[in-house]
Amino acid sequence: MGENLDLTYRNGTDKDNHAMPTIEPINIVCNAQPFGGGPGATLMAVMPYLRNRLKSLGPVALHYVGSSLTMDFQKLTKADWDGSHHIDLYSNPDIGKKELISLLQRLKPRLVVTSMDELVAAAAQSAGIPVVIIDLLLWFWPSISPHWRQAEMVIAAEFYGVQERIISENMDNVVTVPPLGPPPRTTVGPSKDILLNFGGMVNPLMPKEEYIAYARLIYSAAKRALNLRNAALPKSQHANLIVLVASLDVARGIDPEDPEAARMVLPDEALELMASVELVCCTAGLGNLYAAGAVANAVLLLPPLHEGHAIQTLLVKKAGVPVDAVEWHEITGGTPINYYNGSLEIMDDVSKAQNEVISSVQAQKALADRLLAAMLHSAAPSAQGPPLRKLITTFGQDNGDAMAARIVDVLTKVR
Incomplete structure (x- = not known):
């Protein structure tokens, strides 16, 4: 709905046609960390259920604060926020914090809800505003932020290691909910098409050129593999390549010669496509893992962009979930990356591996061959059930209402 900083609600007029007193709404500020697509997509799923549950509390205004990819989500979905505020705490943290504090002083929100953004949580807590943190990665953090411990509540999505982390860290302000995702379903006799789903790759610690180069590399290899696949199979089994992204930068940069090569779609359309194609090749973000577990017919996880992708894949495999995943050292022939090192060191190792593939015809061929093998495997009849479905049977799935x-609960306590 665009920015609206002076919202008021009126209950009508009295019998003498005099205006009833203006009722100020309860303001709630929502935010998503601009690392990948998961945090922003989570808020988009929760928001309509939150609105519905807030009706009983009287007039409430939901404001969104974010930057980068998370704002792209708002534009794409035409999100029904009462106020939308572009504030960037990452490119210039000092200026961003001042802008956020100024906004909070003006809105005087009763609650700040952030999807995993420590900088926003810190700013709100410094202003004396109660904070709820939605955390999709509680199992992952090398150490638990003090801002998590100071939060009124941490809502943690279930995954391998979450319960163990809560116990080991003695976190008494954490509640767990099933992960977000669609109801399990698959399409009988799916189309022969191949879906390349990059999801949300944007990361403020990663130069834009890096993730665009990644998308171009995988896209080029997938096109080469698709041509080889179609040449090896009867015409009745020929497939098309569908490419989905969650970033305008990636959509524009993936193929300079074809501006229509990739497209951004609403989450529901992405799920329909994932359910309908023969093979989904996707990055290993948790959102992609749970969506693929619920709807995909066959899955190939692409090389990791960061340690989150890699460690999530390792945990899934360790749990005995059958998943086909590509690793950088398979393509380069080099030493496997240690994804338990520091984040910046890992990102540097991933960048080096990616650049090695980009500069090597042999490595590019190896990547295309790896994609081809997955395509040919998915084209053959198989009695194996949908991959990654164990994630759903283990942790369940929620539409966003459990988080809402x-x-x-917190707002009722603090209001």
């Missing part, structure tokens, strides 16, 4: 209910 917990947020309202």
